[in-house]
Amino acid sequence: MIQLRTVVVLILALVFMPAWGAKDYRLKPVEIAPGTYVLLGEKAHFNFRNGGNIVNTGFIVTDAGVVVIDSGPSRFYGEQLRQAIGKITEKPILKLFNTHLHPDHILGNQAFEDIPIAALAGTIDAIRDQGESFNDNMYRLVGPWMAGTRVVVPTETVQPGVLEIGGHRLQLIEMHGHSHADLVILDQTTGVLFAADVVFHGRTPTTPHADVARWLKALNKLSKLDFKILVPGHGDVVADARPVVQTQDYLQWLMSSLIVAAEQGMTMAEVLQLDAPPSITQLAVFPEEYQRSVVHLFPEIEAKVLGRGRVVQE
């Protein structure tokens, strides 16, 4: 029966092996412009299979060294991003930018602790305040992929304006709306716009810290920038402004639906059941993100609507 036991052990080993050791995100940098690379994430939700890799990160290889934009959802991701950069260039990594506070963009920071990590002032404060709770929640959502991850707060405050690095002119733009501080980076040398989560493409936008009215203004401003290639925070890279329009359309639909529902006297649980047109429902993970957005946005809209009613109190 030795053979049987061996076989059982082998099978168990095969079944449980993925739970052991470092997780592999199989990151593949894609060159979208000279020296400019993007690592595309899944258009999905955080889960135990994708390990939180639902985000686009990127890097620019300049003459002086490498500039990295966002570090991914975990320590493993950050480390593997760094290895992926090392396979493309031997140049040193000069700087990491965190575009905004959300966990999928910042929890790989640990792998870049030896270099300056730059973010907008509002982002730095928010990561300091909320980073740990993001980290806890990510463990719940993607499990072992988060092993050994801790929050590393950015060390350098970004001043909006133009930054010249190794022959690239990077325009650093502060926007507001998706979160209270969104860093958008336009590489004027190549025409690549790293739009961060101000723009989603083919995936439903997320709203946990959104101010939708400001977000729509930001999109308007962003559409006027002179770019050739658009890198959204989530979804495919394109050479036009379609994702900007798509994000605008979604946010407008979302807000007008919620306002109309509130004005009709619908209760929040009823609003969760609303129908949407195909142009909206075709976006990846729409049902889940819509339900989340109702919880984020409806209470404030509802309070305004109820506040206009006639109430007499002693």
Added chain:
Amino acid sequence: MGGSASEINRQAWRGWFVIVLLTLALQTGAVETIEDRYRIIGENQHQESIVLGSLTMFDSEKGRSYRIEWDEEQFDNHFLSMRPFKCLPHPVQLICHLPYPYQIQRRISDQDLTDLEYDLLFLHKTPEEYGINAWNGLYFKFRPTENGFVGELRETDLNVLQAPPEEGDLRPINANALYEPSDKHWLRRIIIEKVEPDPLNSSMWEDMRLTLLDGAQVVFDDRVRVLAPDDAEDSMNVPVLVDASALGDVSRILVFAELNPIHKVLEMEPLHAKPLVGFRIKVQQATPIRAAVQTQDGQWHVGGRIVEAAGGGCTLPSLGSENSDWASRMGEVIGRLWSNQDSTRLRLRIMHPMDTGLVPGIPAFYVNRLEFLDPTGETLTRLFLHEPVSENPVITLDLPKGDSVTVVGTDNNGNPVEARIMAGLKEAEI
């Protein structure tokens, strides 16, 4: 262990075969049998009942069969006449179960419930009596009912069981020697009633039924609509709408969250309102959210759904209690009326911290009672809120048509809530 290559191969294949079987068994959740669950209930002269255990009915090769699990908590252990007995305690008469000691097939049909009767034999004795006597037999004569079986008390002499029956005699108790029982026996009837399987398969359901619904029979009913998100994005604000309009006349609605540290969420006496209520709740972890709706005939109808959650909603301080000026706005009401086809919808928000008492240093402090009146002072509907209702409760109701509603209520400290909500919008806004 043979040494030849073919022998090893065969052994390895056998190993694989076992593994494949094991995998299949794990995936399909073992062999599938159709099982029905029943409750075994004892009833006394006053129709008061206790649950004695459960019975599982299943199809065997021989036909319908069953197994019984007694609820050990209901019985005391006694050692009587050199044998252990499990007895139902009572001040004047112990009733002790007599496990049938001989061969029994446990095969029953609606025409023949004898095996079941043999498994439910009892002996009675007074607490003072020394030992136990087999002639004090209690026999429950069973017949099928709409949702199970009922056994009526008979007396019989069980001395016949002192010696084993003849080989192959499966019915040694004389069915003609069952007598009308004396009034002194307190256990009059054993009811075996089918348990409706919980569609949400919650481990807490039976506890909830016993504690919140006093053990009442329920039906799981799609006409009790419970709307809520699949996942609680904010565990302090999970929107819920309970709508039992499809049931017609409803006397009471009880909403509870089974895996919350405080189960009861809200009660409603609809009176003149539609049996519909919208609100938000705090959840401590993923939980079934359930609404039990009692119709005028006394029947409970239950609906519900599971909400996934990261957790912490009940043991986090309210935002208000962390903010120093909450007291100045407490009890403030905003609200509005909407005229619908056959009703007037009222939506209102009451400023209140709704503290659960589960946060160290912050006592339970919540609005617990709201009454809604029409302009003549008649009560339209009543709500009783509990700790899990979210901070600054937002309530939605469908009331009889009208253009003015007064809400009167209190919190658990006696602070009043009072406001009148009228149709139309504030002048300045028009």
